[in-house]
Structure formats: C-alpha cells, structure tokens
Amino acid sequence: xxxxxxxxxxxxxxxxxxxxxxxxxxxxxxxxxxxxxxxxxxxxxxxxxxxxxxxxxxxxxxxxxxxxxxxxxxxxxxxxxxxxxxxxxxxxxxxxxxxxxxxxxxxxxxxxxxxxxxxxxxxxxxxxxxxxxxxxxxxxxxxxxxxxxxxxxxxxxxxxxxxxxxxxxxxxxxxxxxxxxxxxxxxxxxxxxxxxxxxxxxxxxxxxxxxxxxxxxxxxxxxxxxxxxxxxxxxxxxxxxxxxxxxxxxxxxxxxxxxxxxxxxxxxxxxxxxxxxxxxxxxxxxxxxxxxxxxxxxxxxxxxxxxxxxxxxxxxxxxxxxxxxxxxxxxxxxxxxxxxxxxxxxxxxxxxxxxxxxxxxxxxxxxxxxxxxxxxxxxx
Numbered sequence: 247x248x249x250x251x252x253x254x255x256x257x258x259x260x261x262x263x264x265x266x267x268x269x270x271x272x273x274x275x276x277x278x279x280x281x282x283x284x285x286x287x288x289x290x291x292x293x294x295x296x297x298x299x300x301x302x303x304x305x306x307x308x309x310x311x312x313x314x315x316x317x318x319x320x321x322x323x324x325x326x327x328x329x330x331x332x333x334x335x336x337x338x339x340x341x342x343x344x345x346x347x348x349x350x351x352x353x354x355x356x357x358x359x360x361x362x363x364x365x366x367x368x369x370x371x372x373x374x375x376x377x378x379x380x381x382x383x384x385x386x387x388x389x390x391x392x393x394x395x396x397x398x399x400x401x402x403x404x405x406x407x408x409x410x411x412x413x414x415x416x417x418x419x420x421x422x423x424x425x426x427x428x429x430x431x432x433x434x435x436x437x438x439x440x441x442x443x444x445x446x447x448x449x450x451x452x453x454x455x456x457x458x459x460x461x462x463x464x465x466x467x468x469x470x471x472x473x474x475x476x477x478x479x480x481x482x483x484x485x486x487x488x489x490x491x492x493x494x495x496x497x498x499x500x501x502x503x504x505x506x507x508x509x510x511x512x513x514x515x516x517x518x519x520x521x522x523x524x525x526x527x528x529x530x531x532x533x534x535x536x537x538x539x540x541x542x543x544x545x546x547x548x549x550x551x552x553x554x555x556x557x558x559x560x561x562x563x564x565x566x567x568x569x570x571x572x573x574x575x576x577x578x579x580x581x582x583x584x585x586x587x588x589x590x591x592x593x594x595x596x597x598x599x600x601x602x603x604x605x606x607x608x609x610x611x612x613x614x615x616x617x618x619x620x621x622x623x624x625x626x
Contacts, residue, residue: 251284264598287324287599289579295514301328302526304340315354319623324599332365332378342397360403367407368432373459377547386417408433409443422447432457454480473500481507485551513548
C-alpha cells in the first residue's frame, strides 16, 4: 500500500509504503494534490464505552463492542484500552471476561491493545472518588489483581489506584513487575505516599486535575505533588468541562509535551444522542451541552469526548501546535502504555497504524484510518 501527505510532526510531504508495518518513508519534491496530514494512529488509554456500548457490563453484546470499535476508528483511534471502573468484584470480573471474549473473537479487536482497570483501590472520599460508587471502594489486593488477569486472559495492562492505602507500594511493585503500568488517580494521598508510589513503579497520573476535592489546601496538595514529580507522565481530558483552560496550560508547562497524554475517558453515550445511559451499575445522562453527569446531578461521570475533538480542543485552548497535539495522542500514550511497535512514529518498522486527516478552522476531520496496514475507516 502507498499513501501520500504531509507529515503532521515534521511538516514534510512524504510517501509512505506499508503492509502490516511501515516499509519506507520517502520525501516528495512537490506537494501532492489535496495533501492531507499523516500521523501515527491515535491511542486512547481510557475508554469506558463508546457509541452505545458500555465496557463495564458483563453482558454487553460482542457485536455492539465491534460497532463501538468501528466508531472509534472514525475518530482516528487505532488502538485503545477498554476501561473497567470500580464495581462489585463479580461484576468487574464479568466485564473483564466479556472484553476478553471480544478480544479473542472479534475481527475488529486488534484495536484492543489491553485493558485498563480504574479502581476499585481509590479514595473513598467525596471529590477524589468522582462518580465511582463508594460501597465498592476497597484496598489493594494482589489476589484480586490475579483474579482480574485470569478473567482478562492476562490482558490487564494498566491499573489506576490511590497510593493512600496501606501496602500500596508493595502492590505497585508487584503489579509493575508483571509488566502492568500503574497510574495514580482518584486520590487523597499525601506527598510522601505519592513519592513512595512512584519509587515503587507508578509512572502515570490518570486524568490529572480531576477526581479531586472541590477545595484543596493552598499547599501542599496532591495536585502540586504530582505536577512536580518528573517521573510521572499525566493524562488529561480536554473536553471543555473537566479542566479549566488555566489549569491545563499550567499543567502542560509543568509536565512538558513529552510527559502529557490525551485521553477521552469516554463512556457509552459518546457519539450518541442526549439521554439516559448506564456506566456499569451507575445511571448517567448525556446532556444537550455535551456533558455526561450522574443522573439527576451535576457530578461528571466520564465524557462524550472523541479523540479528534480532543486534539482540536487542546490546540485551541492551550495553544499547542498540531505536531505537539498529535504527539500527545499517539506517541506518548504508546510509550507510557508500553505499546510495542508504536514508539517511533512514522518510521520504517513501526506498525502501519496511520490516520489521514484534514484541519480546517482549527478542527480535525479524519479522512482515513489504517490499522496494521488495513483500511478500517474512510470518510468517502
């Protein structure tokens, strides 16, 4: 296969040759007609559901999961981590088993790189807990982690927890030793607990700036502690609701582009009409303005964000370049999520996960998406 366009990272006009992997990247002497941008396919490390499919239910039909993956491809996402949040132990195991079945059986499931378990080892406090149900918050348990992996057929690749729990450093050390990434999130941890977690192997702040108290001490607090910790990358939900522009700009300056990641934290109503939906055992609603909240309340419960929108939003609100935004949506999550074959960008040898897109009036419009060299979405 061949593909021409402008490299979104370098601005060069190039011709790509690829099958499952990129075989050649050649410069073009002249701009091709109707040149679109070319970038590595986007990666989303936190997707709770999409296009009507809830990944937190043990009985979500596989054909609905398949349809949600095809919808994700329309946003430029080539690989993602379906995310299971805090819930009853049996329900979480059931959701992981169902996702493992999807990964094993669906032709579309090559896009499922691994699973993200967000909770249940988080803060029980209002604010840091977010929309997670308090009654199912519980301390870290290595035996439970092993049960997750048994149910998931060893596909759990990212675990988000709060290091405020006793024994958290040992849990993190053991989990990361097995090759799983650990993120800090939904936390009320003290500075020393965050430092101990990072020393034990935690490498990510999950959706930094959210899952927090409405009012914090001026200093110290767990946001400053994570922003100041250079060993932590950070993911951000840039949907216009989760983070104010001022925090986002400051956080990006603290972390630098190289340690910043875009995630959607999308839930089932993403790409759907406003109305009532479910997130596991939680009743949620998508409002007309695009916010997703707990039913009848104002607390955010995930998002309806698309990755192509997240790229457009961060360019507009934080003043980053297209190349920087693409780095946060593609190369950085590949590195932090330990996704093999996706670490160099558009270079020979990397997987041919590619997206062609146009940018008009600051908005990204996906034209084509390729997964391992196969066309999985076309706007035509």
